[in-house]
Amino acid sequence: MNSEIISVRRAVTGDADALEELYTQLAEDRAVARPARGDDASELLASILGQKGRCLLVAVLERAVVGTADMVVAENLTYGGRPWAMVENVVVDKQHRGQGVGTALVREVIRRAIDARCCKVQLMSLKHGKEAHRFYRSLGFQTVAEGLRMYLD
Secondary structure (H helix, E strand, O other), X not given: OOOOOEEEEEOOHHHHHHHHHHHHHHHHHHOOXXXXXXXXXXXXXXXXXXXXXXXXXXXXXOOEEEEEEEEEEEOOOOHHHOOEEEEEEEEEOHHHOOOOHHHHHHHHHHXXXXXXXXXXXXXXXXXXXXXXXXXXXXXXXOOOOOOOOOOOO
């Protein structure tokens, strides 16, 4: 763990450039679609920040945004009416991996899910992300289902 303190907070509009860089790294790692850029990214970020049940988190180390996780809490008619949380796009800057940033982000997601009375946290991670899977399992996540996806491009 890094000797510096990692803080996790909700993203703000001023984080747009840092988020763009992190999502660019995510696209490189996962071979997925490129992130929104410039004014489009800023407008989308402002919209995301205002969505009910949505919590875009950033990890900050030495006053720099070095990680992010996107969390959605959804209402639910099952599980006794308790909501569930979904987290996706967990990204840690390549230069800061292995320093506790990802752990801090995921623990904050779990804390917020507990505070929201969620029955579960569902995490999306691509099949080929073996290191990521080991990391998530080390935090208590279990593989319980095989997911399917259809891109609508």
